[in-house]
Amino acid sequence: MQTSRTAAATAAAALAALALAACTDDGPDDGKTHITVTIDAGLEQDAIDAFNARVAQFEDANPDIDVETQEYTWTAGTFTAQLAGGTLPDVFVIPFTDGRGLIERGQIADIGDYTADLPYRDAFNPNIAAAGEDADGNMWAIPISAYGQGLHYNRTLFEAAGLDPDAPPTTWAEVQAAAKQISEATGEAGYAVMTNDNTGGWILTTVVNALGGRTEDGGTATIDTPQMRQALEQLQAMRWEDDSMGDTLQYDWAGINQDFASGRIGMYVSGGGNYGNLFTQNGLNPDDYGLTVLPLADSPDAGVLGGGTLAAVSPNAEPAEQEAAVAWIDFYYMEKLTDEAAAVADAEVKAETGQPVGAPELPVFDKATYDEQQGWIAEYVNVPVEQMAPYTSQVFDQPLLTEPVTATQEVYGVLDTVVQTILTDENADIDALLETAQAEAQAAMDAAA
Amino acid sequence: MTTTDTRPDTGSRTGPRTAARPGRPGSALARARGGLPTLVFLAPMLIVFGVFSWLPIGRAVVMSFQRTNLVTDPVFVGFANFQQVFADPLLWTAVQNTGYFALLALVFGYPVPLVAAILMSEVRRLRGLFSALAYLPVVVPPVVAVLLWKLFYDAGEDGVFNTVLAWFGLGPVAWLQDSGAVMPSLVLEATWAAAGGTVIIYLAALVGVDPSLYEAAEIDGAGVWRKLWHITLPQLRGVLLITFILQIIGTAQVFLEPFLFTDGGPANRTLTLLLLIYRYAFTNSLGGDYGAAAALSLMLAVVLAAFSMLYFRLTRSWSS
Numbered sequence: 001m002q003t004s005r006t007a008a009a010t011a012a013a014a015l016a017a018l019a020l021a022a023c024t025d026d027g028p029d030d031g032k033t034h035i036t037v038t039i040d041a042g043l044e045q046d047a048i049d050a051f052n053a054r055v056a057q058f059e060d061a062n063p064d065i066d067v068e069t070q071e072y073t074w075t076a077g078t079f080t081a082q083l084a085g086g087t088l089p090d091v092f093v094i095p096f097t098d099g100r101g102l103i104e105r106g107q108i109a110d111i112g113d114y115t116a117d118l119p120y121r122d123a124f125n126p127n128i129a130a131a132g133e134d135a136d137g138n139m140w141a142i143p144i145s146a147y148g149q150g151l152h153y154n155r156t157l158f159e160a161a162g163l164d165p166d167a168p169p170t171t172w173a174e175v176q177a178a179a180k181q182i183s184e185a186t187g188e189a190g191y192a193v194m195t196n197d198n199t200g201g202w203i204l205t206t207v208v209n210a211l212g213g214r215t216e217d218g219g220t221a222t223i224d225t226p227q228m229r230q231a232l233e234q235l236q237a238m239r240w241e242d243d244s245m246g247d248t249l250q251y252d253w254a255g256i257n258q259d260f261a262s263g264r265i266g267m268y269v270s271g272g273g274n275y276g277n278l279f280t281q282n283g284l285n286p287d288d289y290g291l292t293v294l295p296l297a298d299s300p301d302a303g304v305l306g307g308g309t310l311a312a313v314s315p316n317a318e319p320a321e322q323e324a325a326v327a328w329i330d331f332y333y334m335e336k337l338t339d340e341a342a343a344v345a346d347a348e349v350k351a352e353t354g355q356p357v358g359a360p361e362l363p364v365f366d367k368a369t370y371d372e373q374q375g376w377i378a379e380y381v382n383v384p385v386e387q388m389a390p391y392t393s394q395v396f397d398q399p400l401l402t403e404p405v406t407a408t409q410e411v412y413g414v415l416d417t418v419v420q421t422i423l424t425d426e427n428a429d430i431d432a433l434l435e436t437a438q439a440e441a442q443a444a445m446d447a448a449a
Numbered sequence: 450m451t452t453t454d455t456r457p458d459t460g461s462r463t464g465p466r467t468a469a470r471p472g473r474p475g476s477a478l479a480r481a482r483g484g485l486p487t488l489v490f491l492a493p494m495l496i497v498f499g500v501f502s503w504l505p506i507g508r509a510v511v512m513s514f515q516r517t518n519l520v521t522d523p524v525f526v527g528f529a530n531f532q533q534v535f536a537d538p539l540l541w542t543a544v545q546n547t548g549y550f551a552l553l554a555l556v557f558g559y560p561v562p563l564v565a566a567i568l569m570s571e572v573r574r575l576r577g578l579f580s581a582l583a584y585l586p587v588v589v590p591p592v593v594a595v596l597l598w599k600l601f602y603d604a605g606e607d608g609v610f611n612t613v614l615a616w617f618g619l620g621p622v623a624w625l626q627d628s629g630a631v632m633p634s635l636v637l638e639a640t641w642a643a644a645g646g647t648v649i650i651y652l653a654a655l656v657g658v659d660p661s662l663y664e665a666a667e668i669d670g671a672g673v674w675r676k677l678w679h680i681t682l683p684q685l686r687g688v689l690l691i692t693f694i695l696q697i698i699g700t701a702q703v704f705l706e707p708f709l710f711t712d713g714g715p716a717n718r719t720l721t722l723l724l725l726i727y728r729y730a731f732t733n734s735l736g737g738d739y740g741a742a743a744a745l746s747l748m749l750a751v752v753l754a755a756f757s758m759l760y761f762r763l764t765r766s767w768s769s
Binding site for chain 1: 627717727
């Protein structure tokens with residue numbers, strides 16, 4: 001009996017040791033530099049095949065580098081967890097908003113030595129390059145795309161309400177009137193706003209900027225301003241007087257895209273390059289889609305809030321992996337912006353796999369480079385560019401503003417609460433809300449400083 | 450209450466009592482029956498608990514005194530994280546909301562499984578079917594359940610609940626968007642989702658009640674309510690006390706419903722303590738304020754542990 005128990009115990013210990021040994025993986029030791037790169041989650045097989053073909057091209061051109069792919073989609077919560085857990089791919093993308101903070105705290109790799117050697121390093125639009133640079137101007141993260149906020153609208157709902165879809169609103173008063181008309185005629189929400197996951201603050205800041213206001217002045221919160229008051233009063237009127245905001249009053253980015261694509265929203269504000277998500281992830285009918293610029297107030301300070309995407313490298317990457325990662329970013333994200341053959345090849349693959357080509361963006365370099373690149377891919381454009389003309393014909397003339405830099409997400413969170421209160425409490429006191437928000441935003445900025 | 454020492458008398462009042470116990474002399478582990486094989490068999494469990502439970506708890510305690518984003522080197526900051534948490538006005542909002550959720554769950558959610566179990570125990574036929582139906586929500590993945598209930602709670606006139614209300618000329622109600630209706634709405638779904646497990650526990654306990662007690666009571670002329678009050682509930686009191694404290698601990702840590710239904714809204718009306726911890730950790734411009742998140746987690750754990758100890762001390766005489 002004692003012998004069999006001892007044998008069983010020995011077997012159990014051996015199994016446990018085996019299980020622990022199975023948990024370790026040092027990776028192949030083949031003399032190559034191994035990197036993992038980001039592939040969008042949820043792609044169709046054709047798109048995955050196309051991505052893998054690009055990986056194979058890169059590996060052929062760089063035989064010392066081995067590339068593995070990892071599905072990745074940036075969201076505020078999952079990104080922070082992956083960053084802390086060390087499970088990000090070596091190359092990943094982040095929004096402009098996060099660039100400066102991650103760089104200041106050393107949470108992404110310093111690839112400044114490698115980006116300095118890129119031939120187009122000095123060609124970036126300085127305002128856009130700043131999102132990925134440290135205080136000394138070293139580029140830690142590479143801007144791969146940029147956008148300006150726009151007003152998305154449903155042409156079908158416009159027509160149903162007797163509005164001209166080729167003449168979208170050009171003032172905020174017209175936005176309010178059109179929303180009321182759509183709501184009364186169709187029963188759908190004439191206008192909707194995001195409210196959750198800090199997007200409520202993001203969109204409110206966008207509108208305040210368009211009215212000529214700011215929410216920050218060099219580390220000082222400037223929440224309680226006439227422009228903020230105007231934005232909130234209009235929102236309050238649309239919700240409680242016009243009843244033009246529908247039944248659903250809580251949206252995050254994904255949720256509002258979904259409802260817009262399904263024809264439940266007449267207008268909403270979001271990034272001008274949103275068409276890709278609306279079409280590929282939410283089944284938008286292209287015929288419904290319209291895009292115009294944000295109405296700007298008659299003020300020298302009025303501008304359109306911009307944003308964009310940075311490609312960054314994991315802080316866990318070794319120097320050789322960092323160098324290989326920058327080579328991948330250059331190959332996959334940047335060549336199609338600067339090289340005709342790469343641009344055409346990329347557009348061709350996208351067009352063949354049914355992905356949108358030609359959705360409006362803002363140039364990360366200068367306007368001439370952007371126009372040249374658009375010319376290369378013109379024959380592959382498959383998005384309804386005519387329906388986006390009210391945006392593309394004017395957005396380059398609008399002053400582009402960057403997002404607030406101090407405690408951005410916290411302040412957006414504070415403003416989320418303000419927007420939600422306005423939309424759910426008919427007796428919301430704007431004075432009291434702004435007084436509280438001003439104090440909370442300042443406290444968040446002080447803590448961040 | 451008294452305790453009785455059942456250990457064997459060694460026959461000596463002065464010698465070491467351990468000398469007469471079975472097993473080898475020496476350490477406590479060596480004295481244990483089974484010796485090394487037992488330890489080896491325990492090892493996987495100890496390793497799993499140690500690595501995945503105790504070690505993270507220990508690290509969280511250390512982290513609560515650090516400023517860390519888990520990427521760069523941590524810095525010890527003393528009690529600064531605790532001060533930061535106490536200075537956060539949202540803490541008291543979260544405490545109030547969590548307390549409100551717990552209260553509603555206690556008043557409305559706690560009796561539901563008990564009533565259901567008692568009714569089901571009286572059913573002679575199809576008891577298995579009723580048990581399965583009661584337990585079904587527990588096996589529905591929580592995220593799926595919340596998505597399903599979001600359809601029920603649709604604020605439009607064509608929402609499921611609003612359609613039902615319209616039959617009686619009521620509504621529509623903006624269930625998840627109305628500051629007054631939102632918390633009861635979350636409690637309703639949470640009760641639906643969790644009651645099945647407790648029902649099964651109560652049913653198992655009811656099986657253990659001696660039938661002769663009911664027979665004796667019936668002979669004495671007791672009705673349904675007297676049997677319930679004087680036999681069923683007293684016989685279940687041990688289980689009831691345990692499910693009560695489990696409910697308090699569970700509701701104090703409510704996260705899923707406010708996270709998935711409302712993200713703490715509208716206007717922080719459903720911001721709970723765990724959601725606040727989540728926000729500290731994952732949705733701020735510091736790239737993860739894990740120190741503050743750990744500090745609030747530790748405070749919550751200490752309060753719940755203290756409450757549990759107090760509860761068991763106060764109810765010791767009832768449960769015996």
